[in-house]
Amino acid sequence: GENVEQHPSTLSVQEGDSAVIKCTYSDSASNYFPWYKQELGKRPQLIIDIRSNVGEKKDQRIAVTLNKTAKHFSLHITETQPEDSAVYFCAANFAGNKLTFGGGTRVLVKP
Amino acid sequence: EAGVAQSPRYKIIEKRQSVAFWCNPISGHATLYWYQQILGQGPKLLIQFQNNGVVDDSQLPKDRFSAERLKGVDSTLKIQPAKLEDSAVYLCASSTRQGETEAFFGQGTRLTVV
Numbered sequence: 001g002e003n004v005e006q007h008p009s010t011l012s013v014q015e016g017d018s019a020v021i022k023c024t025y026s027d028s029a030s031n032y033f034p035w036y037k038q039e040l041g042k043r044p045q046l047i048i049d050i051r052s053n054v055g056e057k058k059d060q061r062i063a064v065t066l067n068k069t070a071k072h073f074s075l076h077i078t079e080t081q082p083e084d085s086a087v088y089f090c091a092a093n094f095a096g097n098k099l100t101f102g103g104g105t106r107v108l109v110k111p
Numbered sequence: 112e113a114g115v116a117q118s119p120r121y122k123i124i125e126k127r128q129s130v131a132f133w134c135n136p137i138s139g140h141a142t143l144y145w146y147q148q149i150l151g152q153g154p155k156l157l158i159q160f161q162n163n164g165v166v167d168d169s170q171l172p173k174d175r176f177s178a179e180r181l182k183g184v185d186s187t188l189k190i191q192p193a194k195l196e197d198s199a200v201y202l203c204a205s206s207t208r209q210g211e212t213e214a215f216f217g218q219g220t221r222l223t224v225v
Contacts, residue, residue, distance in 0.1 A: 004153075006153070031211070032211045032212075034213065034214070036216075042218075043202065043216040043217060043218050043219060044154065044202070044216050045216070046213045046214075046215075049213065051211075089153050089154070093211060097166070097208075097211060098156055098159060098166075098167050099144065099156065099159075099214055100156060101146075101153035101154045101155070101156075102153050103152060103153045104151075104152065104153045
C-alpha cells in the first residue's frame with residue numbers, strides 16, 4: 001500500500017547541534033519528496049523538496065538526501081536554533097500523484 | 112499572491128450533527144486536497160480534486176463525508192452525521208500540478224465533536 005514511515009517521532013537536540021529525520025516510502029515510482037514544517041497551531045509550510053533525478057539538495061542550514069534504491073530520504077538541519085523547534089513532516093507522491101505524509105517528528109531545540 | 116482561504120477557523124458541534132467546511136484555493140491552482148489531521152498525527156488525505164474531477168477519494172468515509180468542487184475553484188467538505196472521532200483539523204491545500212509541486216495549505220478548520 002501507499003505508506004510513508006517517519007522516524008523518530010520526537011527529537012531533542014542542543015542548540016547548535018544537528019538534527020536528522022528519516023523517512024521511508026513504499027512505492028518505487030514516487031518521484032517527489034517534500035518536507036513541511038508545522039509550528040504549533042499553524043499551517044504546514046514547505047521548507048525543502050527533492051525530486052527523484054537528484055540525490056541531494058541543500059538550502060542554507062537545511063539539506064535533504066534521497067536514496068531511491070533503498071526508498072528512503074532524510075532531512076538534515078545543521079546548527080540548530082530555537083526557532084527550528086516545530087513538527088516536521090515528510091511526504092511522497094504515489095500513484096495518481098497522491099501526496100501522502102509521514103507521521104511527523106516533533107523537534108525540540110534546547111537553548 | 113493570496114493564500115488558501117478556509118472557513119470557519121473553529122467549529123464545535125454535537126455528535127450526529129452535520130458540519131460543512133469551505134476552501135478557496137490559490138487562483139489558478141488546478142489541484143485541491145482535503146486532509147484530516149488528528150492531534151499528534153500527520154495529515155491524512157481524504158480527497159483530491161483535479162479541476163472539478165475527483166482524482167482520489169479512497170480514504171474518504173463516504174457514508175458520512177462528502178466533498179465537491181463545483182466549477183473547479185472553491186470546494187466544500189461536509190460531514191453528516193459527525194462522530195466523536197471526527198474531531199481533528201481539516202486542512203485544505205492546493206497546487207499547480209497534482210503531487211509534483213508544492214502544496215500550499217490553508218490555516219485549517221479545527222473541529223471538535225462533543
